[in-house]
Amino acid sequence: MRIAIITGVQTEADAFMPGTYDRLEQHGGLSIRFVxxxxxxxxxxxxxxxxxxxxMAATLLAAVHQTELLMIIGTAGKLGSLAGDCFIIHEAVQGDYGAQRxxxxxxxxxxxxxxxPAEVTAFFARPLPDIGLPQARIVTGDAFIECPDHSLRLRDGLAGDLVDMETGAVAQVATRLGLPWSAIKATTDDANGESVSDFDANLLAASRRAARAAEQAIHRM
Structure with a gap:
């Protein structure tokens, strides 16, 4: 299978099969490592x-790599009390799309x-092999969440377990292109007033958790 993996932060990309590549390519501002x-x-x-x-990356990779599965891996904030620190994403919604009234x-x-009439239908991920991780619903938006009140609104209003800034967009592109998508996310913070310091402190370890889980899932496909 031809799989394209997207991350939002370079640390997250570097954690997947670190130091390994068959070739490197540059397409505009996008660097691609093939393994x-x-x-x-x-x-x-x-x-x-x-x-x-x-x-942009999902669309470009789908064309350049003739992708059969779009996957996003990396880190996320936790919105609720769902147990665990690394999750397979089974649903994605966008938390900043709608109407301001x-x-x-x-x-x-x-x-x-x-x-x-307002309705929110999630983008549903392709199931990944069982690697012992819990499932989560992720909310995506173009804001880093440092406010506990907003975190609660996303949790209660959209039934979100996690929050990030990329997954929902990849899911929407995949749906428009008729491609399956999947995601694995490890948590760095609780989307509250401590988010910035927690993200900085936990980025590397969380990136490695998500990358190792993605490697395991791909090996079992």
Whole structure:
């Protein structure tokens, strides 16, 4: 299978099969490292932070690599009390897509017409092999969450377990392109007032957890 792996931060990309490559390519501002993992051809790239970067990278990799599976790995903040520190993502929604009204923000399914009755339908991931990790629903938005009140709104309003800045965009691109997608995320922080220091302290270890889990999953495909 031809798999494209996307991360938002370079540390996350470097943690996957570190130091290994069959070749390196540069496409515009996107550096791509190609590796062989089990029987699969894998292209891995750090897209940079945020939904636009993630969507651009997913679209480019789908074309350049003739991708059969889009995968995003790396780190996330935790919104609730779900046990564990590394998760297989089974659903993704976007937490900043919708309508801003006088009585507050109303969420809609990403890409849907944000007028009329509100509904949020998740993007559903392709199931990964069982590697002993719990599943989680992730909320994606173009903001790093440092506010516990906003964290609660995302948890309660969108049934989110985790929050990040890329997964929902990759999921939306994959859906539009008719490709399956999957994701593995390890947590660095609790999306609260300590998020910045916790993210900095835990980035490397969490990146390694997610990367090792992705390697295990790919080996079992």
């Amino acid at each position: 062989s993992c089990a029987t699969h051809d894998v292209a891995i790239s750090c897209c940079g932070v945020g939904k636009v970067n993630a969507a 006088s009585d507050g923000f109303v969420h809609y399914t990403a890409g849907a017409w944000p007028i009329g």
